[in-house]
Amino acid sequence: MPTFQAPRGTTDRLPPEQKYWRYIESKAMDVARRFGYGRIDSPMFEDAGLFVRGVGEGTDIVEKEMYIFEDRGGDMLTLRAEGTAPVCRAYLQHGMQNQAQPVRMYYICPVFRYERPQAGRFRQHHQFGIEAIGDPDPSVDAEVIELAWTFTHDIGLSDITLVTNSIGDPECRPEYIRSLKSYYEKQQTHICQDCKGRLERNPLRLLDCKVETCRALGEEAPKSTECLCADCDTHWNRVQSYLDAMGIANRVDHRLVRGLDYYTRTVFEIQPAVEGAQSTILGGGRYDGLIEQLGGRHTPGIGFGSGIERLALNVQRAGVDVPDEPSPQYLIATIGEEARVEGVRLANSMRAIGVGAILANGGRALRGQMRQANALEVSSVLILGEDEVRDGTVMVRDMATSSQEAITTEAFLTGLRSG
RNA sequence: GCGAGCAUAGCCAAGUGGUCGAAGGCGCCUGUCUGUGGCACAGGAGAUCACGGGUUCGAAUCCCGUUGCUCGCCCCA
Numbered sequence: 001m002p003t004f005q006a007p008r009g010t011t012d013r014l015p016p017e018q019k020y021w022r023y024i025e026s027k028a029m030d031v032a033r034r035f036g037y038g039r040i041d042s043p044m045f046e047d048a049g050l051f052v053r054g055v056g057e058g059t060d061i062v063e064k065e066m067y068i069f070e071d072r073g074g075d076m077l078t079l080r081a082e083g084t085a086p087v088c089r090a091y092l093q094h095g096m097q098n099q100a101q102p103v104r105m106y107y108i109c110p111v112f113r114y115e116r117p118q119a120g121r122f123r124q125h126h127q128f129g130i131e132a133i134g135d136p137d138p139s140v141d142a143e144v145i146e147l148a149w150t151f152t153h154d155i156g157l158s159d160i161t162l163v164t165n166s167i168g169d170p171e172c173r174p175e176y177i178r179s180l181k182s183y184y185e186k187q188q189t190h191i192c193q194d195c196k197g198r199l200e201r202n203p204l205r206l207l208d209c210k211v212e213t214c215r216a217l218g219e220e221a222p223k224s225t226e227c228l229c230a231d232c233d234t235h236w237n238r239v240q241s242y243l244d245a246m247g248i249a250n251r252v253d254h255r256l257v258r259g260l261d262y263y264t265r266t267v268f269e270i271q272p273a274v275e276g277a278q279s280t281i282l283g284g285g286r287y288d289g290l291i292e293q294l295g296g297r298h299t300p301g302i303g304f305g306s307g308i309e310r311l312a313l314n315v316q317r318a319g320v321d322v323p324d325e326p327s328p329q330y331l332i333a334t335i336g337e338e339a340r341v342e343g344v345r346l347a348n349s350m351r352a353i354g355v356g357a358i359l360a361n362g363g364r365a366l367r368g369q370m371r372q373a374n375a376l377e378v379s380s381v382l383i384l385g386e387d388e389v390r391d392g393t394v395m396v397r398d399m400a401t402s403s404q405e406a407i408t409t410e411a412f413l414t415g416l417r418s419g
Numbered sequence: 420g421c422g423a424g425c426a427u428a429g430c431c432a433a434g435u436g437g438u439c440g441a442a443g444g445c446g447c448c449u450g451u452c453u454g455u456g457g458c459a460c461a462g463g464a465g466a467u468c469a470c471g472g473g474u475u476c477g478a479a480u481c482c483c484g485u486u487g488c489u490c491g492c493c494c495c496a
Contacts, residue, residue, distance in 0.1 A: 061495080122496095210493095310496055370455050372456085383455070
């Protein structure tokens, strides 16, 4: 064991894995561009109260998963525990209610939660997320879901399912929760120990219990979509008809509820086909009460978050053909100290005009330097020895064809400049 | 927070009490080829066998503790 290791639940992302991230991030940025979402980067830590007020005091995230600390000035801060609350905070702080609504923003950033790590779950993970704030219209729900669906397909995932539900709003949800509770209270003897606690603390979560008998009960439980008030019902039906119009198939699952308190009306997730507990790759919903909760005027909003580690895992599993990071183009091999100086000078000139060049390990024989070129998969090697230094030339060897020719250094650089 | 499994070089790993001053493979370095890669061959470097304690004449191997990792539950991306 080395003296120091990356902290539990964190990982080093090494060069060979970078291509997956570059791929996913570039697809994310491109889909955001097409839908008119602008990037926002918020701080990695925030006032602890932001998450307590936003996400909800009773949630697991706030209760036991936040990285919370007091800084040297005595402020209570929290490493970003989720993506939506900071964006809403920024919306308020910068007076974005004065922009054309909705304000569309996306982010790619790390998220921190103190959890036991396992497959697809980390203490520091990364999310691509979007938020559309300031418009209650169901077409925005449909747009956000369309963006999610487009994005997951753009990165090459096709064996995935979109699951949707509506959990109502403050007007109709209390009534729904009452009927849910009374249904489960009659089944007291059949539900698991955890669910007995949920009955008091968070009745909605009774629905997504994994225990077999509880699952069966959940199937038969009252459905939130059947208890919606008139406004929520209209909203829900419109979202569904817009999704229909776009041909986006979704499975309505009345057991889909989400763990953050701020959700209202539309909630949705995208799940891959593979079995496994940590399978959800994207999840979101509407949060019409959140901005008010954070001290602003009543402002509707909707968005989603998507875990990049889980996306990368699924991209690899699906065998998606991800383009390789470009390998360096030129390696400069030198023989002897005089040539070494020329090599340093040449590399400097090449880099100055924007061409990639790396100097071979000079302590090695030419043979060893060539082996290095091969290992690095460079396309060409520039060889500098006594002859080249004397003649002011460079030997350009094409590694694919094994052909080489000497040309003057000046001509070589001119060739590079002209492309 | 709860439960289970695992821990031998950078990576994969053999080994289940003495023949281990630890096999093999990948990777790395050198040479065969004194200025030329991929292949082959030869050689080399690299391991407090996670850490601490115990049992034993003897421990990588058995026992206990610690730490770490992995997987599952909870929850979530």
